[in-house]
Amino acid sequence: MKDNAWTGCTQQQIKEIGLFSQEYKSFLSQSKTERECIKYFSKLLEENGFLKLSDAIANKTPLKQGDKVYAVNMNKALVAFVIGKEVLQKGMNILCAHIDSPRLDLKSNPVYEEDGFCMFDTHYYGGIKHYHWVALPLALHGLVCKKDGSKIDICIGEKEDDPVFGVTDLLPHLTEKEKGFNKLLSKQEEIEGEVLNLIVGSKLKGGSAKAKILEVLQEKGIQEKDFYSAEIEVVPAGKARDFGLDESMIIGYGHDDRSCAYCCIRALIDSQNLAKTSAVMLVDKEETGSPGATGMKSKFFENMIAEVMNLMGEYRELDFKRAMNKSQVISCDVTSGFDPNGKQQYYKNTEAFLNGGVAFSKYTGSKGKSDSNDANPEFIARLRKILDENKIVYQFTEMGKVDQGGGGTISSILAEYGMEVIDAGLPVLSMHAPWEVISKLDLFENYRFYKTFVETTNF
Numbered sequence: 001m002k003d004n005a006w007t008g009c010t011q012q013q014i015k016e017i018g019l020f021s022q023e024y025k026s027f028l029s030q031s032k033t034e035r036e037c038i039k040y041f042s043k044l045l046e047e048n049g050f051l052k053l054s055d056a057i058a059n060k061t062p063l064k065q066g067d068k069v070y071a072v073n074m075n076k077a078l079v080a081f082v083i084g085k086e087v088l089q090k091g092m093n094i095l096c097a098h099i100d101s102p103r104l105d106l107k108s109n110p111v112y113e114e115d116g117f118c119m120f121d122t123h124y125y126g127g128i129k130h131y132h133w134v135a136l137p138l139a140l141h142g143l144v145c146k147k148d149g150s151k152i153d154i155c156i157g158e159k160e161d162d163p164v165f166g167v168t169d170l171l172p173h174l175t176e177k178e179k180g181f182n183k184l185l186s187k188q189e190e191i192e193g194e195v196l197n198l199i200v201g202s203k204l205k206g207g208s209a210k211a212k213i214l215e216v217l218q219e220k221g222i223q224e225k226d227f228y229s230a231e232i233e234v235v236p237a238g239k240a241r242d243f244g245l246d247e248s249m250i251i252g253y254g255h256d257d258r259s260c261a262y263c264c265i266r267a268l269i270d271s272q273n274l275a276k277t278s279a280v281m282l283v284d285k286e287e288t289g290s291p292g293a294t295g296m297k298s299k300f301f302e303n304m305i306a307e308v309m310n311l312m313g314e315y316r317e318l319d320f321k322r323a324m325n326k327s328q329v330i331s332c333d334v335t336s337g338f339d340p341n342g343k344q345q346y347y348k349n350t351e352a353f354l355n356g357g358v359a360f361s362k363y364t365g366s367k368g369k370s371d372s373n374d375a376n377p378e379f380i381a382r383l384r385k386i387l388d389e390n391k392i393v394y395q396f397t398e399m400g401k402v403d404q405g406g407g408g409t410i411s412s413i414l415a416e417y418g419m420e421v422i423d424a425g426l427p428v429l430s431m432h433a434p435w436e437v438i439s440k441l442d443l444f445e446n447y448r449f450y451k452t453f454v455e456t457t458n459f
Helices: 011-030 034-047 053-059 209-219 224-229 255-270 300-311 317-325 340-345 377-389 411-415 440-455
Strands: 068-073 077-082 093-098 103-114 117-125 138-145 151-156 198-201 230-236 241-243 249-252 278-283 328-331 358-361 394-396 420-425 436-439
Touching: 011 034, 011 249, 011 255, 011 440, 034 068, 034 077, 034 138, 034 255, 034 278, 053 068, 053 300, 068 300, 077 255, 077 300, 093 255, 093 440, 103 138, 103 209, 103 224, 117 209, 117 230, 138 224, 198 209, 224 230, 249 440, 255 278, 255 420, 255 436, 255 440, 278 300, 300 317, 328 411, 328 440, 358 377, 358 440, 377 420, 377 440, 411 420, 420 440, 436 440
Parallel strands: 093 278, 093 328, 328 420, 358 394
Antiparallel strands: 068 077, 077 278, 103 117, 103 230, 117 198, 138 151, 138 230, 241 249, 249 436, 358 420
16 A cells, blocks of 8 residues: 555644635535536636636737636636746646536436326436436536526525435345346446436326426426526535545545646636746536537637737747647546455556545556557656655556556647646546545645646746
């Protein structure tokens, strides 16, 4: 086992870790969708002196050292900048994380009736184990857009007196096999994505359970066809909480990758006297390959960097390309933590352990490193220097055994610009499950590293 960093903590450090964790738990409990994350972060940025980039563009406001601006893309992605002293041609220090998490989504025509129950039809998003989502209290979060231009925010299942929803499971007595094997319906191979549907009601109106639910929806201003222009996510109901008798960990929905996103934003807000312009990019769609207008493959981030350069009086195409090419990036994403209940899937010498600090992945991908960014050792050596100088706890990892593990991040997309990129984030237990577990110490060390990174001038 690797060293447990709690043993070296002072009482003051333990207090700082506890305070940071409390604030993070509050964020995570309020931010279960991409839109909720963007709303939370936008408010936090404005409270800390960040101005809307769109206002600066409209007013042709020149940007200078110390200025802080941010831009939002379709309420599901965000980029924030703190302008440094040096010209952007010398590159930026960039932190990039994703804010989407595995879940169930309501289909565009979700309401149907089945044997006296009203059901909502779903389509799962991202890589999940289907059986994780049964026999679990679930909440609805999202947005309904009406034809008249009005919008209805949806958040049902989080208050004490709210109803919750769920995908029910069969009892073991009804799922025994002929030879006595007791296989639950909720085993991955026994439950298909098509049947991960919510029970939402059982009262009747005129003999119809669906009619009763449509009546309830109508009272909220929602017609059945309004689901065509809705975006409603099904997520675990409940708040993030301390995990373990020693309260050293946090259990919550969406640590992957909102833990890194939170650390990124806090690091940028708390950074001081920047020589290099620093940026935080928060993106959507990572769990499905980063496509679309709000994913990392979108041109939104390029466009916003170009706008910032223009307001700094630096924009030429060649200057832009130099700025991109000479930037350093931390692809901020979680990794698998060693799990004592599944140790046969790991190779201990190269695994990340909870309480081992920031987990760096030189390369991701799978098997023969396919589809991975492979960070340059020169870049890693420079990062090691600032880590050790600032006494930040860190470790290097892969994700499971060579022919069993693997996973993708956005690092390879950023590397296409010629940037130096490495993945660094928190180890997570039960990753991609409805409830994931992280270490409070790792969370705080992650924040400390990101802050040190954006404040560093020379790599």
